[in-house]
Amino acid sequence: xxxxxxxxxxxxxxxxxxxxxxxxxxxxxxxxxxxxxxxxxxxxxxxxxxxxxxxxxxxxxxxxxxxxxxxxxxxxxxxxxxxxxxxxxxxxxxxxxxxxxxxxxxxxxxxxxxxxxxxxxxxxxxxxxxxxxxxxxxxxxxxxxxxxxxxxxxxxxxxxxxxxxxxxxxxxxxxxxxxxxxxxxxxxxxxxxxxxxxxxxxxxxxxxxxxxxxxxxxxxxxxxxxxxxxxxxxxxxxxxxxxxxxxxxxxxxxxxxxxxxxxxxxxxxxxxxxxxxxxxxxxxxxxxxxxxxxxxxxxxxxxxxxxxxxxxxx
Numbered sequence: 241x242x243x244x245x246x247x248x249x250x251x252x253x254x255x256x257x258x259x260x261x262x263x264x265x266x267x268x269x270x271x272x273x274x275x276x277x278x279x280x281x282x283x284x285x286x287x288x289x290x291x292x293x294x295x296x297x298x299x300x301x302x303x304x305x306x307x308x309x310x311x312x313x314x315x316x317x318x319x320x321x322x323x324x325x326x327x328x329x330x331x332x333x334x335x336x337x338x339x340x341x342x343x344x345x346x347x348x349x350x351x352x353x354x355x356x357x358x359x360x361x362x363x364x365x366x367x368x369x370x371x372x373x374x375x376x377x378x379x380x381x382x383x384x385x386x387x388x389x390x391x392x393x394x395x396x397x398x399x400x401x402x403x404x405x406x407x408x409x410x411x412x413x414x415x416x417x418x419x420x421x422x423x424x425x426x427x428x429x430x431x432x433x434x435x436x437x438x439x440x441x442x443x444x445x446x447x448x449x450x451x452x453x454x455x456x457x458x459x460x461x462x463x464x465x466x467x468x469x470x471x472x473x474x475x476x477x478x479x480x481x482x483x484x485x486x487x488x489x490x491x492x493x494x495x496x497x498x499x500x501x502x503x504x505x506x507x508x509x510x511x512x513x514x515x516x517x518x519x520x521x522x523x524x525x526x527x528x529x530x531x532x533x534x535x536x537x538x539x540x541x542x543x544x545x546x547x548x549x550x551x552x553x554x
Contacts, residue, residue: 241368242293242317243509244285247361247388248278248378249353250296250311250321251330252303253494253534261335263345272303273533274310275332276353277375277407280495284502284524284538286315290509291368293317295360295387297352303329304352310535320365327352334494342494354381361390369400371505374425376408379418389421392428401430405501406438426455431462433501439465448473464504464518466497466525474518483518486526486551495534500525503544523548 252272261267274283278294285292294316298304300323307329312318330351335343348354366372372395379385395402404425408418422442426432432455434442443451448465452475455463463475471485503524507517523544528537539547 241365242291243368243370244282244290244292244373244505245295245366245369245371246278246282246292246373246375247295247356247391248375248384249276249330249348249380250274250279250294250298250304250307251276251332251348251351251353252306253332253334255492255532256333256335259336259338263333263335263343269333270532272306272331273535274307275495275534276307276330277377277405277495277498278373279307279311280498280535280538281373281375281405281502282316283311283314283535284499285506286311287538287540288503288506288510288520289315289541290506291317292506293320293365295320295356295365295391297322297324297327297356297360299323299328299352300325301329303331314538320360320362322352322360324352324355327355340493348380354383356384356387358386358390361387361394363394366391366394366398366400369395369398370509371403372400373403373405373501373505375404376406376422379408379421382417385417385421389424392424396428402428403431403433403501403505404429405433405497406442407497408438426458426460429458429460431464431505432460433464433466433497433504435466435468435497464500464521466500468493468496472500472522472525476514481515481518483522486523486547488526488530490529492532492534492537493529495537496525496528498534499528499538502538519548520544523551
């Protein structure tokens, strides 16, 4: 049974070829690439040699096959990656702006991941689980929210730690049902992995110190605030770590946060020690942006070691 489990969307991503390319005008796109934040996360975990699995659904189509083949090749258990004959695999279209922003068009509402349900959550699958990783972007419909709620109950009963990346737009938290589940996840959360802006709107505090104290009062033990090109800052009860960014040339930022999450959780499961786990997380996030395609930047431990060593020589 897997030591790390995630639940959520698996999809393909189709990317604009040119910077500032508009969806409202004809243009060239590249892809499809395997994608979906939970899928990217779990692929990074697998690449680091940790037993892991994903609970999700794809369509009985080539996009679904593309994802299933990739995850299995990298070592992810796909026993609970169901294949639907009724719904297609989700698709995300993305275009990049020269200021670093991205614009998305998602085809997810009626896609297969939206039909993940409580019936897909098998208590026995969590028998050896150490971490259940959840993402705010996966709370997009009622069915999957119920599935995550059931998984939280099982995690609580079995002593499984929750890692949580909010990865959600602020406006979604105006929905009471989503906000309630968000708060429930935070109440059980062991490791919280927000970006700077996410930290503000999730906690309601503009000052980082106040936001961190709010989360500590809720019982969150580790808070890793991802700051993009400025690295990350990690808070624990005992110490605060400021992690400078590795120097890389950015090609595609999509998936960097997910690989950071995956490398951190995998390293902790592997018993690497917290400081080394943070170095791996930072390195994985940096390397993720150097390759076009959201899942194409995941790396193995030897690859991360080589990259870290090369940076130390600079």
